[in-house]
Amino acid sequence: MKNLVLIFLAVTVIILVLIVFKNNNEQQDIYVAVDGNDEQDGxxxxxxxxxxxxxxxxxxxxxxxxREGIYEEKLVVQHSGTKSKEIIFKPYKxxxxxxxxxxxxxEEGDTSIITIDNKNYVTISGLIIxxxxxxxxxxxVIGVFVTGSSSHITLDSNHVQRIETHAEEGNGHGIAIYGTGSMKDITITNNIVEDLKLGASEALVLNGNIDGFKIEHNLVRRNNNIGIDLIGYEGVASDKKADFVRNGVVSHNTVHNISTYGNPxxxxxxxxxxxxxxxxxxxxIEKNTIYQSDIGIEATSEHKGKYAENIDIINNTIYENFYTGIAIGGYDEERGGTIHSFISQNKLYRNDTKGLDGGxxxxxxxxxxxxxxxxxxxAGPxxxxxxxxFTTNENNELRHNVFHKEEGEKGIWVWKDEDFATFSKFKIASNSDTETSYIDPxxxxxxxxxxxxxxxxxARDIIE
Structure with missing residues (x-):
């Protein structure tokens, strides 16, 4: 009898454990429809x-x-998920x-269609905003706004369009991630961000105390200010020592028709x-394609004494941009600069199409x-x-670069504010290595x- 009691107790414990395990891992599904009713059970x-x-x-x-339809309301995420049980908002099928x-x-202040404020483990997927x-x-005005200390946030396969400020000194964002507190693990993938009027702001921006992010496989186009922006030192974060975006990857994005020309x-x-x-x-920043924008890729700081630091700009295709292909350093002596960065294996093809001398x-x-x-x-036009x-560049190493020699066309190199019309003189002035070449790739x-x-x-023998 004693053995039977022990067996019964053991079986009871196992059943209770299984019930608790099931309840702890149960996923709940809620449905919303334009013909639904908030008095129903969802x-x-x-x-x-x-x-x-x-x-x-x-x-x-x-x-x-x-469910399918147009929802003329805000979505404000009110709860957090966990690592094993995130919260997901997505279309049905x-x-x-x-x-x-x-x-x-x-109204005055920030107005966003979707807001995630101090929430964790949330995914927004497949929505048109x-x-x-x-x-x-x-x-x-903002399409998707993530702020506070929100972490482990995923924005995937959304389509953000027609977010517009028409004020002369207005601001707008398609997607804005503002780390006022400490943020980690921000993932922005497979989204389309297009046809925005942004004023003095950016289409897709990360700003403040953000440590760890991925921005991959997005299409950003036809916006009248910066496409993808990663910002520091603007006073966004409560911790001033950590007020900068860091430890992230921007890869496999396509960005085009990004220009402030005509923006009020x-x-x-x-x-x-x-x-x-x-x-x-x-x-x-790697394996992106950027074209027909003002500047392909830029890395610097707009704050004097601050820097874009340890930025790897690798294997990007950058062509037919209006001002320049890649820009590093401050645009005047009241700005910061670029240090300890690596610019490699990029293809820069006929940028400076507006003849603005950006090369x-x-x-x-x-x-x-x-x-x-x-x-x-x-070279472009x-x-x-x-x-x-500028003459303030120091200890920069140029090596194994290929300058495209075209029949009947001459090139110009400007180094420390001195023009060089011959490759050999530029090579000496810039202290380029012996492998740097002037050939047709x-x-x-x-x-x-x-x-x-x-x-x-x-060129294969030089860059591969």
Missing amino acids: SKLLPLRTLKKAASIAEAGTTVHI NEQVILSGKNLKI QDLKTDLADET AYGEEYSAGGIYVDGGRDIT QLMIQHDVRNNTIDQNILS SRIFIANY NYVDPSSHDFRLKEDSL
């Missing part, structure tokens, strides 16, 4: 009507399935879900970077201890390869932007 057959109601009950382990700001109240506009200078905040300037590091550190690579103020290595530069109009078909090297390319 099941598939009895969906809720509003995102607000769904967010109020979506706790750890919940997936909110949003492949249905088209639009979150529209068309009829949201216009659009049509938030303002005429107020004191209102910043800039007039007729061509000053928007496709990808811009403004005071960030320890960031890799293919622009080296500006306070540029120190950087390596410029194994890049291929093809200005015929300028390198544009260095022999691209497969540059007219169709196929920048692969042919098998017999002499």
Whole structure:
């Protein structure tokens, strides 16, 4: 009898453990539909009507399935998930879900269609976020706004469009991640961010105390200010010693038609970077394609005495941009600069299309201890390869670069504010290594932007 009791108790304990385990790992599904009702239970057959109601009950382990339709309301995430049980907001199957700001109240401050404030382990996936506009200078309109100490946030496969400020000194963002507290693990992948009027702000921006991020496989286009921006030292973070974006990767993005020209905040300037590091550190920018924008990639700091530091700009394709291909250093002596960074294996093809003398690579103020290595530069209409109009660059190493020699065309190199019309003189002045060459790289078909090297390319021996 005693053995039977022990067996019974053991079986009971096992059953209880299994029940607890099941309850702790149970995933909850909530459904929302435009013909639903918030008095219902949120099941598939009895969906809720509003995102607000769904967010109020979506706790750890919940997936909110949003049925097809237009939702003219804000989505404010109200709870956090956990590492094993995140909270997910996404369309039901492949249905088209639009979150529209068309009829949201216009008021001063930050107005965002989706807000994640001090929440963790949240994914927003597959939504169309659009049509938030303002005429107020004191209102910043935002498609998706993540702030506070929010961490482990994923924005995947969303489409953000037509977020617009029409105020002369206004601000707008498509996606804005503001680390006022300590943020970690921000993932932004496979999104489209397009057709935005941004005023003095950026299409996709990370700013403040953000340590660890990925921005990959996004399409950013047709916006009237910076495409992707990684910022430090603007006073966003409460911890001033950690007020900069760091330890991240920006890769495999396509960025085009990014220009401030005609933006009321800039007039007729061509000053928007496709990808811009403004005071960030320890960031890799690789395998992106940037074209027909003002500046392809820029890395510096707009704050004097601060730097873009340890920035690796590697294997990007940058062509037909209006001002320059890659820019490093401050645009004047009141700005910061670029240090300990690595620019390598990039293809810079006929940038400076507006003849603004930015060339293919622009080296500006306070540029120190950087390596410029194994890049291929093809001169644009200005015929300028390198544009260095400052004398404040120090200890920068140029090696194994290829300057595209074209039949019947001459090149210009500007080094420490001195023009060189011959490659040999530039090579001596810049202390370039012996492998740096002035040859035709022999691209497969540059007219169709196929920048692969042919098998017999002499450049292969230099950069590969």
